[in-house]
Amino acid sequence: EPEVTQTPSHQVTQMGQEVILRCVPISNHLYFYWYRQILGQKVEFLVSFYNNEISEKSEIFDDQFSVERPDGSNFTLKIRSTKLEDSAMYFCASSALLKEEKLFFGSGTQLSVL
Amino acid sequence: DQQVKQNSPSLSVQEGRISILNCDYTNSMFDYFLWYKKYPAEGPTFLISISSIKDKNEDGRFTVFLNKSAKHLSLHIVPSQPGDSAVYFCAASASDDMRFGAGTRLTVKP
Numbered sequence: 001e002p003e004v005t006q007t008p009s010h011q012v013t014q015m016g017q018e019v020i021l022r023c024v025p026i027s028n029h030l031y032f033y034w035y036r037q038i039l040g041q042k043v044e045f046l047v048s049f050y051n052n053e054i055s056e057k058s059e060i061f062d063d064q065f066s067v068e069r070p071d072g073s074n075f076t077l078k079i080r081s082t083k084l085e086d087s088a089m090y091f092c093a094s095s096a097l098l099k100e101e102k103l104f105f106g107s108g109t110q111l112s113v114l
Numbered sequence: 115d116q117q118v119k120q121n122s123p124s125l126s127v128q129e130g131r132i133s134i135l136n137c138d139y140t141n142s143m144f145d146y147f148l149w150y151k152k153y154p155a156e157g158p159t160f161l162i163s164i165s166s167i168k169d170k171n172e173d174g175r176f177t178v179f180l181n182k183s184a185k186h187l188s189l190h191i192v193p194s195q196p197g198d199s200a201v202y203f204c205a206a207s208a209s210d211d212m213r214f215g216a217g218t219r220l221t222v223k224p
Contacts, residue, residue, distance in 0.1 A: 004157070035214075042216040043158065043203060056211040091157050102148065103212065105157030 002026045006092050006106035013082055013113055021077045021109045023092030031095045032075045033103065034067065036060075036088040043091070049075065082113045117141045118206050120215035128223055133191040135218050137204030140185065144206035144213075149178060149189045152201045152217070161202070162189070194222045 005024045013019050025032050034046040048056040049067055066078045075094075079086055089110050093103040119138045127133045135149075145166040150158035164171040164178045164187065171178050177190045191198055199222050204215040 033212075043214040045211045045213060048211050058211070093157075102160045102163060103150075103158075105150075105159065107155070107157045 002104075004092055004094055004104050004106035006090075006109050008109060009107070010110045011112070013111070015084055015113055016081050019079050019082055019111065021079075021090050021092075021111070023075045023077070023106055024073050025075055025092065025094030026096070026104055027073070029094035029096045029104070031055075031097070032067075032069070033093040033095075034077045035091045035093060035105075037091065037108075038085075038088040046077070079111075082111075084113050087111055087113045117144075118204055118213045118215040120204055120218050122218050123216070124219040124221070126221045126223065127194050129196055130193045133189075133194045133198065133220055133222065135189040135191075135202050135204075135220065137187050137189075137215050138185055139187075139206050141206070141208060141213075142185070143208040146207040147178070147180060147187050148205045148207070148212070149176075150203045150205060150214075152203060158203055191220075194220075196222050196224050198222050 007022045011019055032049040035043050036046055037043045045058045047054055047061045047067055064080045068076050089108045091108045092106045095103050117140050148163040149161040151161045152158045162173050162176045162178050164180050169180050175191055180187045201217045201219050203217045205212050
């Protein structure tokens with residue numbers, strides 16, 4: 001069964017450093033998303049991406065965050081200058097349909113900012 | 115952002131009995147609702163969904179009920195099995211994003 005893959009599974013970085021989280025969505029999907037879950041808290045929406053542009057973003061997704069689909073397969077989340085509070089599990093997801101109904105999630109990247 | 119609420123952080127039931135997980139929402143623009151199940155160290159996986167034009171959807175042991183007037187939905191699992199033990203997230207969709215509840219940790223005891 002096709003799946004969303006995320007790398008790395010764990011990322012440790014120093015505060016102020018840039019990180020790039022990588023995702024390979026399911027190949028025929030058109031919509032891509034990033035969510036995060038801070039330990040013990042809810043899964044939070046960050047951004048959705050369609051047709052090479054952001055279609056929706058939350059208040060969390062400020063100027064420190066950016067997304068990119070550099071080629072036909074990868075979907076990346078960049079955090080320019082990490083803060084301690086960016087420590088979380090980051091989930092990539094994709095969906096096939098014009099309006100999302102069912103998301104397929106990757107297994108996540110645990111980001112630890114020291 | 116409390117558009118989707120799951121007020122019970124945990125639920126414990128006996129194997130074979132019914133599990134009922136509840137979810138409330140505030141945004142009347144939501145028109146599609148989903149339940150996801152999450153095991154530790156894994157991403158959420160889709161379980162079952164319901165469109166706002168329906169009030170019930172059933173898939174095997176899982177049934178989702180939607181009460182639009184009360185802005186409430188519930189997930190019923192009958193009979194509950196130990197392998198159902200996981201965190202269950204309610205999610206709601208209106209446009210190009212999907213909002214999640216905080217999750218309910220279900221424990222099914224043998």
